[in-house]
Amino acid sequence: MNFNDYDPGDFYDELFVAPGQPRPDAIPLIERMTSLGIEEVLRRQQAAQVALFKLGVTFNVYSDNQGTERILPFDIIPRIVSAADWEVLERGLKQRIHALNLFLSDIYSDQKILADGIIPAEIVFSASGFLKPCMGLQPPGGIWCHITGTDLVRDRSGRWYVLEDNLRCPSGVSYVLENRRVMKSTFPLVFDTMQIQPVEEYPSQLLETLLNLAPAHLTDPTVVVLTPGIYNSAYFEHSFLAQQMGVQLVEGRDLVVADGFLQMRTTKGLQRVDVIYRRIDDDFIDPTVFRADSTLGVPGLMEVYRAGRVAIANALGTGVADDKVIYSYVPDMIRYYLGEDAILANVPTYLCWESSQQSHVLENLDQLVVKSAGESGGYGMLVGPHATQAERDEFAAKIKAFPRNYIAQPTLCLSRVPAFIDNNFEGCHVDLRPYILYGKQIFVNPGGLTRVALRRGSLVVNSSQGGGSKDTWVVCQ
Amino acid sequence: MLSRVADSIYWLNRYVERAENVARFVEVNLNLLLDSPSGMAQQWEPIIWTTGDLSLFRERHGEGAAEKVVRFLSFDTAYPNSIVSCLRSARENARSIREVISSEMWEQVNSFYLMVSEVAESGSLSDLSAVLKFFGDVKLQSHLFAGVMDATMTHNEGWHFGQIGRLIERADKTARILDVKYYILLPSVNYVGSTLDELQWMALLKSASAYEMYRKQGAHRITPNAVADFLILDTEFPRSVRSCILQAERSLHQITGTPIGNWRIPVERTMGRLRADLDYVTIEEIFETGLHEYLDGLQSRMNEVDSKIFETFFALQPVA
Numbered sequence: 001m002n003f004n005d006y007d008p009g010d011f012y013d014e015l016f017v018a019p020g021q022p023r024p025d026a027i028p029l030i031e032r033m034t035s036l037g038i039e040e041v042l043r044r045q046q047a048a049q050v051a052l053f054k055l056g057v058t059f060n061v062y063s064d065n066q067g068t069e070r071i072l073p074f075d076i077i078p079r080i081v082s083a084a085d086w087e088v089l090e091r092g093l094k095q096r097i098h099a100l101n102l103f104l105s106d107i108y109s110d111q112k113i114l115a116d117g118i119i120p121a122e123i124v125f126s127a128s129g130f131l132k133p134c135m136g137l138q139p140p141g142g143i144w145c146h147i148t149g150t151d152l153v154r155d156r157s158g159r160w161y162v163l164e165d166n167l168r169c170p171s172g173v174s175y176v177l178e179n180r181r182v183m184k185s186t187f188p189l190v191f192d193t194m195q196i197q198p199v200e201e202y203p204s205q206l207l208e209t210l211l212n213l214a215p216a217h218l219t220d221p222t223v224v225v226l227t228p229g230i231y232n233s234a235y236f237e238h239s240f241l242a243q244q245m246g247v248q249l250v251e252g253r254d255l256v257v258a259d260g261f262l263q264m265r266t267t268k269g270l271q272r273v274d275v276i277y278r279r280i281d282d283d284f285i286d287p288t289v290f291r292a293d294s295t296l297g298v299p300g301l302m303e304v305y306r307a308g309r310v311a312i313a314n315a316l317g318t319g320v321a322d323d324k325v326i327y328s329y330v331p332d333m334i335r336y337y338l339g340e341d342a343i344l345a346n347v348p349t350y351l352c353w354e355s356s357q358q359s360h361v362l363e364n365l366d367q368l369v370v371k372s373a374g375e376s377g378g379y380g381m382l383v384g385p386h387a388t389q390a391e392r393d394e395f396a397a398k399i400k401a402f403p404r405n406y407i408a409q410p411t412l413c414l415s416r417v418p419a420f421i422d423n424n425f426e427g428c429h430v431d432l433r434p435y436i437l438y439g440k441q442i443f444v445n446p447g448g449l450t451r452v453a454l455r456r457g458s459l460v461v462n463s464s465q466g467g468g469s470k471d472t473w474v475v476c477q
Numbered sequence: 478m479l480s481r482v483a484d485s486i487y488w489l490n491r492y493v494e495r496a497e498n499v500a501r502f503v504e505v506n507l508n509l510l511l512d513s514p515s516g517m518a519q520q521w522e523p524i525i526w527t528t529g530d531l532s533l534f535r536e537r538h539g540e541g542a543a544e545k546v547v548r549f550l551s552f553d554t555a556y557p558n559s560i561v562s563c564l565r566s567a568r569e570n571a572r573s574i575r576e577v578i579s580s581e582m583w584e585q586v587n588s589f590y591l592m593v594s595e596v597a598e599s600g601s602l603s604d605l606s607a608v609l610k611f612f613g614d615v616k617l618q619s620h621l622f623a624g625v626m627d628a629t630m631t632h633n634e635g636w637h638f639g640q641i642g643r644l645i646e647r648a649d650k651t652a653r654i655l656d657v658k659y660y661i662l663l664p665s666v667n668y669v670g671s672t673l674d675e676l677q678w679m680a681l682l683k684s685a686s687a688y689e690m691y692r693k694q695g696a697h698r699i700t701p702n703a704v705a706d707f708l709i710l711d712t713e714f715p716r717s718v719r720s721c722i723l724q725a726e727r728s729l730h731q732i733t734g735t736p737i738g739n740w741r742i743p744v745e746r747t748m749g750r751l752r753a754d755l756d757y758v759t760i761e762e763i764f765e766t767g768l769h770e771y772l773d774g775l776q777s778r779m780n781e782v783d784s785k786i787f788e789t790f791f792a793l794q795p796v797a
Contacts, residue, residue: 243575243576248479253481254479266480267478267791
């Protein structure tokens, strides 16, 4: 088999324009793979998987028995993003995060955007991510969303869209770093010929972002990563990031509020904590304020946080902007706060709580993707064209019962990148999740996690639903 | 260092050491059986007596027979001190502190666990030479882990907690290995001092990897007094109780910063007193007390050290 026999078909393919015709940026890669031959490339694919397994780059699946770890399937054919595309994405993401942050500040203080009628107030107040206890919070520097992992997709024409913002605890950045490490040993010569932007700066940038939140008078602030523990699906990443930044990885049971500060239990007594990078959801962070049954958080933390004696990244309450109904207003926010047009488009979204849109949704369920407004990770959704009539009926009933909870979007024909399925070179649908840090400035890590649907024809790329990952190469200008 | 992390690294080392010593127990008994006159009843239950888990064994497996005992001690996932359970616990602890230990340590404990669980799943114990090889592999993997930890991790506070865990576990198990002889019955009183008796003492030394070192240290002849003296009171043999406690005390004082010979906190006093007793007791006094009774007492005192370490460093509660 020859790579040039690969047929991109009737899709936007990230590496090929037509059979035998790679995109200009992909030429060095395809030439190198052709010279290695398919067997050698497959051998390298296996070596890369083994390397990731040995590194212990694993995730847990919620539905499995406790302690079951898997590696995220990794495909060694990278996804390539041209310099011109990246320039637009970077500007667009910065603009979007800037506006979303202004929205969060506003919504937990003056709520001008509601008073001015840009977003219906009841939509915000009914969002599960809207947290009343956060009203009046003033996080350091006015920054709420320090770490974002925005999901981007491309349609059949190659146009980019923002699919989700993920302002809570986006995961996956450890794969970006580990995939790159493995890829450099897999295709060293290609890295040599192509100018690919490095991604390795991320841990240092993340540490800077976190240090930026500590009070200025502290010379040596204590930063920690807060994890739910080893059974969490992203535990490897929590541990990895703590290690890369050289900070403590703590669990809720390591922390205690004493003398008005957040402290951690050490062998030498209690030690003050100044900044938390938390990988625990808002609901679980303080049982005295939010879910009382949470054993993952720290009783009393919210009070210390309100008093400005500890900084939390991301701030509590950012989940309100992840609500998929509120997502549909992001272009309006950009216009409202920044006076600009959105550089990156939203996926067209039908809001089921508006009756005219709802009837359109119900009539076209077989062509739409329905998502529940408060969920993420590929849970609670219906892919209309691939669903059975019974499943569609079930969703129709849910939509009618709780219209506020549902939105619908056209089924996008996601762009594809060739990947190995059963040792064959086939086109697979992908998305892209770049990671954005909001510290002194907004930093977009050049690259990101390309998630790939490794089931033939599947459009769902989530790791919990059989997806894998690829390295993402952003070409230098 | 976080209390939880110190606790995990302490138990990581205890569990690896425990797995190694279970392998040693079983191995010594297998060796003894091979040397016993045929027709003599197989003595497997004594081994389980020394682990202190006889009632659990009876509940799960009934009467002791060779294969059942080996399976219980090696592969029973419901028995928390079996080799496979120890490795699972060791790995869980390691996984929760991966960012603190070296990646080489993680890889070693991970592949150790995979090796043990693979054998546990394939689980044929009918081939005696394969069984013996398995116990040899367990010991080797444990030594590898200790070596990797020594050579790749900074000898900081966490490392010293790991050392204390390993050394207390080792001292406890050496005492128990010696105690096996108390439980193993000779056919009759006439056998005391016989070839069979001597073979049993030799097997016991071998299971503590002490046979050659014992022979080298001067008292060449194998006598109960001299063997017990070596395994309890030798200062240089790394598996003797006294040598383990000496080193554990050093690590403890590295952590607290108190000079050895003084104490500020109760755990230093408990550990120091145990060490001092071992420094000044004689083997004659031990036999006067009764070897079994003395070893029993040693084990309780080591448990006391363990709980003091827990109270002092791991179970910190804020002042209410």
